Amino acid sequence: MDTVLQIENVYWSRNQELILQNMNWHVNNGDHWAVLGLNGSGKTTLLNMVMGYIWPTSGQISVLGHTYGKVDIQQVRQSIGWVSSSFQEKIRPYERVQDIIVSGKYASIGLYEEPSTDDIEEANEWLEQFHLTQLQNETYQTCSQGEKQKILIARALMAHPKLLILDEPTTGLDFVSREQLLDSIARISKQKEAPTIIFVTHHIEEIIPIFNKSLLIKDGTVFKSGNTSELLTSETLTDFFGITVEVDRYSKRMSLKKTY
Numbered sequence: 284m285d286t287v288l289q290i291e292n293v294y295w296s297r298n299q300e301l302i303l304q305n306m307n308w309h310v311n312n313g314d315h316w317a318v319l320g321l322n323g324s325g326k327t328t329l330l331n332m333v334m335g336y337i338w339p340t341s342g343q344i345s346v347l348g349h350t351y352g353k354v355d356i357q358q359v360r361q362s363i364g365w366v367s368s369s370f371q372e373k374i375r376p377y378e379r380v381q382d383i384i385v386s387g388k389y390a391s392i393g394l395y396e397e398p399s400t401d402d403i404e405e406a407n408e409w410l411e412q413f414h415l416t417q418l419q420n421e422t423y424q425t426c427s428q429g430e431k432q433k434i435l436i437a438r439a440l441m442a443h444p445k446l447l448i449l450d451e452p453t454t455g456l457d458f459v460s461r462e463q464l465l466d467s468i469a470r471i472s473k474q475k476e477a478p479t480i481i482f483v484t485h486h487i488e489e490i491i492p493i494f495n496k497s498l499l500i501k502d503g504t505v506f507k508s509g510n511t512s513e514l515l516t517s518e519t520l521t522d523f524f525g526i527t528v529e530v531d532r533y534s535k536r537m538s539l540k541k542t543y
């Protein structure tokens with residue numbers, strides 16, 4: 284299937300206020316998207332809609348060929364991996380790291396059934412991929428913020444999602460942990476049957492080369508979208524942020540600075 288996500292003319296209002304308006308976004312299989320937008324621009328609201336947690340006031344959403352309103356959302360959700368800081372709070376602090384990862388297979392918080400040997404083996408493979416093997420018997424509460432984020436991504440991957448949504452996964456990470464996490468995301472993207480990745484960030488330097496597409500959200504609508512290399516220019520981002528900025532490119536990464 285070529286289309287992973289289709290958002291068409293989506294509006295969402297709350298208390299007579301338009302939060303999202305005329306949103307259009309098409310995500311194809313094989314692309315990975317970075318989503319940028321200032322605080323309150325509507326990113327989380329949009330992703331909550333993709334997860335089916337909230338419903339558009341008008342417009343249409345299709346995920347993996349299923350049009351919302353005509354499909355069992357629970358079933359679609361099984362194909363979406365979702366990692367956000369709000370999810371982190373739901374994990375029980377005393378849960379074993381290996382169990383948290385295995386539980387991703389069952390889309391449950393906590394393990395309620397005896398995992399199979401295959402499940403444990405797969406969880407161990409993810410632990411290895413994320414360089415977390417030494418933590419497998421530790422509890423979640425003892426892990427650092429960077430380790431927690433990697434654990435949650437590994438957990439999401441246990442369900443073999445077709446779409447992986449990472450909502451600001453680098454929040455609270457130091458420079459080294461952030462780079463390790465970005466390396467892990469790059470590795471995932473290169474795997475066989477890798478999911479389509481949507482990565483929400485506030486930091487342009489985190490838009491690693493795997494994110495070939497970018498979506499700029501401003502004031503509850505799409506400001507611009509397209510190929511990252513063409514879209515993220517000093518001119519466009521100056522318009523987007525409303526302050527004069529300059530994009531520097533170096534070894535396939537970018538940085539942003541305010542100019543005067």
Ligand SMILES: Nc1ncnc2c1ncn2[C@@H]1O[C@H](COP(=O)(O)OP(=O)(O)OP(=O)(O)O)[C@@H](O)[C@H]1O
Pocket residue numbers: 297302320321322323324325326327328329
């Ligand atoms: N349930 C709700 N009821 C009313 N207003 C809401 C609701 N959810 C979100 N909003 C408003 O919608 C706007 C967009 O919020 P949203 O959380 O989607 O922004 P965001 O781009 O994810 O921001 P951030 O980068 O700070 O996480 C904000 O003004 C917020 O206050």
